[in-house]
Amino acid sequence: MRIIKLNRQIKKRLIFLFIIFFCFAFSIFLISYTLKDQIAYFVSPTELKKMDISSDKYLRVGGLVKSNSLKFQNEKWNFEVEDEDGGSIKVEFTKSLPGLVEEDKGIIVEGYMGKNSIFLAEIVLAKHDENYMPQSAIDKMKNDGIWRGD
């Protein structure tokens, strides 16, 4: 069975295309590897503590809203953002929060590091995860005792 007969011309064209593709792919890899800190959209509170931060650096910090920390007092929202590694940061926000911001749910805060290591947020975004399920499925899991959330 001679389905594909690779003659010299065809081989030459294939090699030419592969060289173009791999040169381009490699250059894109080098660029994105060098810029990986800029491409990353946010840092976790633990990573933030390791960085040396000046007060005029615009930062994005992401994590979960700590349970029992979301409070509204003196026209300000106060809450803590924590991550899985145990780091956490206090955040202050003066505008209205997006509807999906809840305790133990994902959040991204953008702004500047203030005094007393309180983060002064200018923009707050809710970050939802990739798990989708109806309330009835959660109730069923709670009944069966296999629900691990909350």
Add this chain to the structure above:
Amino acid sequence: MFAITPQMMSNFFNSISKFIILLSIILIVVAGVLIIFLENDYYQGISFKIMFIHVPAAWLSLMIFFSMGVSSIIGLVFKSPTSFTISRSLSPIGLIMSIVVLITGSIWGNLTWGTYWVWDARLTSMLILAFIYLGHLFLLYSFEHFQKADFAASILAIIGMVNLPIVKFSVDWWTTLHQGSSVFKVSGPSMTTDYLITLMVSFFCHFVTFILLVYKYFLYHYRK
């Protein structure tokens, strides 16, 4: 395999066109009913239902670009006119799909995240994909001779394939506002079965519509 002529492709499309139109009508009704009667997400409420347009369109825009790249390689290496015709008919559909992804995504983003647009890795690489589609389409129509246009556009399609893994894996490689993938995960899909079935029906609905559009564009290019 490479002896397929545009005539054979056109005959094949003609013979299945009635079946495809019937299937697409059935699938649109079934997918619509499923989506309407599906229970809302416990956290996002009704706004998550835009996923059933957003996700299939995103998968298709990646798959279409991959097919375009492969048919461009075959076309350039084996000098096959059918491959170029397929590539030419895929390009506008891919552009439509990627624009649908960007629009539905920003509506969903505004409802859940609280913003229409951010410059994170997933959103930016998807925008770049849409721009590559646009560039491909412009290249196809900016030459007087089809051979030259096909050559230039095929090189762009092959180089543009570098962007596909970046779009797909951007949520794993970098931290993004966009959530990770729900369906193709090592630990299995992270949604309940009824959501998954609806998503698959909706995907086939999009896929059949895509086949119809390919059929239309292929005949258009073939008759010219």
